[in-house]
Amino acid sequence: MASSWSLSSFVSPRLFLTSGGEPRTREADGFFRVPCCALGSRPRKAGASSRSPSNTSSAAAGRAAVKAAPPPKKRHWKEGEFPGVSEAAVSKPPRTPIKNVKKKVDDRAAAKAWVSTVTEALAEKIQKKQWQEALEVFEMLKEQPFYHPKEGTYMKLLVLLGKSGQAYRAQELFDSMVEEGLEPTSELYTALLAAYGRGDLLDEAFSVLNKMKTLPLCQPDAYTYSTLIKACVEASRFELVDSLYQDMSDRSITPNTVTQNIVLSGYGKAGKFDEMEEVLSGMLESTTCKPDVWTMNIILSLFGNRGEVDLMEKWYERFRGFGIEPETRTFNILIGAYGKRRMYDKMTSVMEYMRRLAFPWTTSTYNNVIEAFADVGDAKNMEHAFNQMRAEGMKADNKTFCCLIKGFSNAGLFHKVVSSIQLAERFEIPANSSFYNAVISACAKAGDLMEMERVFERMKDRHCAPNSTTYSILVDAYRKEGMTDKIYDLEQENPKMFGVDVLAK
Numbered sequence: 001m002a003s004s005w006s007l008s009s010f011v012s013p014r015l016f017l018t019s020g021g022e023p024r025t026r027e028a029d030g031f032f033r034v035p036c037c038a039l040g041s042r043p044r045k046a047g048a049s050s051r052s053p054s055n056t057s058s059a060a061a062g063r064a065a066v067k068a069a070p071p072p073k074k075r076h077w078k079e080g081e082f083p084g085v086s087e088a089a090v091s092k093p094p095r096t097p098i099k100n101v102k103k104k105v106d107d108r109a110a111a112k113a114w115v116s117t118v119t120e121a122l123a124e125k126i127q128k129k130q131w132q133e134a135l136e137v138f139e140m141l142k143e144q145p146f147y148h149p150k151e152g153t154y155m156k157l158l159v160l161l162g163k164s165g166q167a168y169r170a171q172e173l174f175d176s177m178v179e180e181g182l183e184p185t186s187e188l189y190t191a192l193l194a195a196y197g198r199g200d201l202l203d204e205a206f207s208v209l210n211k212m213k214t215l216p217l218c219q220p221d222a223y224t225y226s227t228l229i230k231a232c233v234e235a236s237r238f239e240l241v242d243s244l245y246q247d248m249s250d251r252s253i254t255p256n257t258v259t260q261n262i263v264l265s266g267y268g269k270a271g272k273f274d275e276m277e278e279v280l281s282g283m284l285e286s287t288t289c290k291p292d293v294w295t296m297n298i299i300l301s302l303f304g305n306r307g308e309v310d311l312m313e314k315w316y317e318r319f320r321g322f323g324i325e326p327e328t329r330t331f332n333i334l335i336g337a338y339g340k341r342r343m344y345d346k347m348t349s350v351m352e353y354m355r356r357l358a359f360p361w362t363t364s365t366y367n368n369v370i371e372a373f374a375d376v377g378d379a380k381n382m383e384h385a386f387n388q389m390r391a392e393g394m395k396a397d398n399k400t401f402c403c404l405i406k407g408f409s410n411a412g413l414f415h416k417v418v419s420s421i422q423l424a425e426r427f428e429i430p431a432n433s434s435f436y437n438a439v440i441s442a443c444a445k446a447g448d449l450m451e452m453e454r455v456f457e458r459m460k461d462r463h464c465a466p467n468s469t470t471y472s473i474l475v476d477a478y479r480k481e482g483m484t485d486k487i488y489d490l491e492q493e494n495p496k497m498f499g500v501d502v503l504a505k
Contacts, residue, residue, distance in 0.1 A: 197231025233266025339372025
């Protein structure tokens with residue numbers, strides 16, 4: 001079923017590929033103005049303009065004397081002697097021409113400018129989370145004679161690849177770092193471990209941990225174990241968490257508050273409330289792992305996402321009684337929870353309370369408000385919140401545009417879905433799985449399955465791995481149209497991701 005709108009016009013390579021621009025140049029902050037001084041002629045003495053006969057005759061006599069002088073004798077140069085050059089001048093080394101000196105200075109300046117440009121370009125790609133472009137710039141940097149491997153650069157790239165779901169590329173980068181002669185550290189190994197953990201590659205992550213244990217200068221610490229525990233928790237492998245706790249105890253590594261918060265959050269998301277309560281009680285009784293504002297945020301977020309606003313409010317008061325003060329993220333959690341329950345009065349009250357206490361509204365604050373209106377298809381209030389966000393100078397992020405696309409799609413305003421994606425392109429918003437899923441869902445709601453398939457192919461071409469949400473959207477769309485063959489093709493394409501839960505929906 002074709003619709004009157006099309007995503008082909010805006011799903012261009014430039015949307016999902018980084019637009020290649022020329023390197024930025026640094027302009028001068030100001031101009032140095034050299035004042036022009038008027039050079040006046042020397043004033044004439046009084047009477048200098050009058051010519052007396054005596055003066056005229058003297059000048060004539062001088063000219064006659066010059067004409068009468070005999071011509072100089074011609075000098076015959078000896079063989080091998082260069083005219084006009086003294087012995088002292090010959091003994092001095094030849095001077096470099098001015099133009100060559102200037103060329104050397106310009107070359108050095110150009111080299112320094114190139115170093116600055118390529119380094120800034122790499123930092124910009126990392127900041128924008130464009131891992132492919134960052135690797136390309138990094139390869140250009142490595143080819144330059146001034147390149148020297150640095151731990152900080154590799155650390156940033158490893159973290160970027162890990163967050164982008166590119167664990168194996170992170171391993172390749174790590175291996176190339178070792179080949180360049182840069183000694184790995186426990187921090188670099190932990191970054192590699194985190195990359196495997198984010199990709200749900202627990203066997204590889206444990207291999208990195210075992211490797212670290214064999215290296216005297218790269219021993220795992222509390223942060224390393226916390227990172228691996230987080231990966232196990234997110235994969236619901238709680239039996240591995242217990243073994244890691246035992247391993248930490250054997251190595252005399254004490255879990256800190258960060259570690260406990262990770263486990264607390266995992267138990268809560270998995271619905272293991274008895275275990276969650278046990279961990280929280282242990283934190284309250286501990287002297288080294290006392291609960292902090294992150295603990296507070298985890299508990300409030302848990303009940304807020306479940307829609308249990310009453311429990312969320314009770315726990316908020318309890319944490320305040322423990323002496324834990326809320327922060328901006330705490331209020332954002334409350335705003336998000338009230339928004340999902342359409343409790344707009346309380347949502348507004350929290351925002352006003354933040355203003356009174358001088359807590360700044362952040363991008364997350366506006367995202368929660370935009371999401372609240374997007375869920376119900378209230379395009380008018382959603383746009384108003386977005387416009388106010390931009391007016392206050394807040395930078396929109398990936399979630400902002402996912403919510404806008406979803407909101408306009410729920411409202412049936414598909415032409416505004418197109419304009420939102422075009423705006424995301426101009427803002428150079430990185431297209432991750434959530435962004436593609438929002439666009440694919442909009443295509444499905446518009447009944448344009450052909451465009452939906454194009455976006456899905458684009459997603460895979462850009463090495464953005466589809467997740468269970470992606471397949472659920474596709475299956476629902478095909479099922480409504482009775483396209484069972486398409487569902488079968490998806491199942492054959494990715495049997496591991498295409499699980500029972502997707503088919504059951």
